Amino acid sequence: MTRAFFSAFLTTLLVACSHPLDLQETPVPATTLYDYRIESSGGTPYSLNEFANAVSDADVILVGEWHTHPGIHLFQAQLLATLAERRPATALSMEQFSRPAQPVIDAYLNGDRGEHALTSYTGKWPNYASDYRPLMEIAKQQALPVIAANTTQNIVRCLSSKGEGYLDTLPADKREHVARQLSSEASPYKEKFFSVMFHGDEEKTKNQYLAQIAWDDTMAESIVDFLATHPDFTVMHVAGAFHVEEGLGIASRIHQRNPDLKIVIISPQTEDDPLPNDVDDYRLIVKPLPEQWLSEEEMNAAIGKMRHSSRKSLNCE
Numbered sequence: 001m002t003r004a005f006f007s008a009f010l011t012t013l014l015v016a017c018s019h020p021l022d023l024q025e026t027p028v029p030a031t032t033l034y035d036y037r038i039e040s041s042g043g044t045p046y047s048l049n050e051f052a053n054a055v056s057d058a059d060v061i062l063v064g065e066w067h068t069h070p071g072i073h074l075f076q077a078q079l080l081a082t083l084a085e086r087r088p089a090t091a092l093s094m095e096q097f098s099r100p101a102q103p104v105i106d107a108y109l110n111g112d113r114g115e116h117a118l119t120s121y122t123g124k125w126p127n128y129a130s131d132y133r134p135l136m137e138i139a140k141q142q143a144l145p146v147i148a149a150n151t152t153q154n155i156v157r158c159l160s161s162k163g164e165g166y167l168d169t170l171p172a173d174k175r176e177h178v179a180r181q182l183s184s185e186a187s188p189y190k191e192k193f194f195s196v197m198f199h200g201d202e203e204k205t206k207n208q209y210l211a212q213i214a215w216d217d218t219m220a221e222s223i224v225d226f227l228a229t230h231p232d233f234t235v236m237h238v239a240g241a242f243h244v245e246e247g248l249g250i251a252s253r254i255h256q257r258n259p260d261l262k263i264v265i266i267s268p269q270t271e272d273d274p275l276p277n278d279v280d281d282y283r284l285i286v287k288p289l290p291e292q293w294l295s296e297e298e299m300n301a302a303i304g305k306m307r308h309s310s311r312k313s314l315n316c317e
Contacts, residue, residue: 036071037285038266041275051282052082058264060223061236062251064244064284065268068127071286072268076238077134084142089232092139093223095215095239096125096132097148099177105148109140123153135238145230149222149237151178151214158316160211163203166316179217183256184210189248213253216243220253227261241268246279 039045046054055061063079065072083090097105101122107113118136119128139146155178158166164182167175184190193212198205223235243249245267254261267281270288275281293299 031287033070033287033289034074035287036075038075039283039285041280041283048078048082052079052086055264056087057262058234059227059261060251060254060263061234061266062244062263063236063238063266064241064281065238066241066286066289067125068131069268069286069289070131072284073131073134075284077138080135080138080144080236081142083234083236084138084144087234088142088144089230089234090142091145091147091226091230091233091235092135093147093149093219093226093235093237094132094135095150095219095237095243096128097122097146098150098152099148099218099222100152101148105146108136109143109146122148132238145226145233147222147226147235147237149219151218154315156211156214157314159214160207161314162316163207164210169316177218178214179221182210182213182217183253184213187248187252188246189216189252192246192248216249217253219243220250220257223250224254224257224261227258245275245281247281 037045038048038051061079061083063076065076080090080092101124104113104117104121108115108118118124125132136146138144155166155170155174164184167178167182170178190209193209194205197208219237219239223237226235227233237250239250244251244265247263247265251263251265254263265281266284267275267279268284268286269275271285273288275283293302
């Protein structure tokens, strides 16, 4: 990609969907899945440039997402491009890559490996090409570091299956793929998780929570460790909304490790389903994704199929 082409690419990203962001003085409903509006917790709308100004002193910007939502992924790409243009000391951190992928990502960013290596040897998510490639390409062209922040899917699944004792069985090189400490104590986040996930088996739900916080603690630790060696950087981290919203997941674990870091949180929501009034997250207003299941029977069949596939691929040796 030539520099001229990249400049045109950035212009397209920054201009796309400008009508709800730059031309409206009051909030307007998103009309397509590609539209979005960013606003404060109190409802004040921002243009993309105004928002970049508002978060310019943040150490960490946590961008929650609904995976595969085109409007949210467009916002992520536009925000990263804007931050990169304004502040070269910006890093991208991603839930979608686990720590073992870091050497391949670095090689790709440095121009030593092609995209085939990136997509073949990193355990990339299946929607990489449609949703995360723009972020990676912006980072590559602007020479931004990319942090493979997450733990591995296998560790998460084995924690869910075997419990916290599983970590003691890992060899040293594999133990480094997950946070040094998991924050499993009582907390509002744990209460929220149990209220959503508890179905009568307390031990099973406890292990599922361990798997959940393996994500959160590992991503938080990866960000804090990066900033410890790059204190002048701002880190933009993308992750699922549950990990981000209300400051209960990743943000709380970042503050446990370094309470001095300033964190900005962006949570997606629809016009009709706002976050609680006492939450200070910036709000990314988008249209809802299509319903995935139209009946409980359809949902249970799909979940059962996914669980069967997960058990077949489980290797906790």
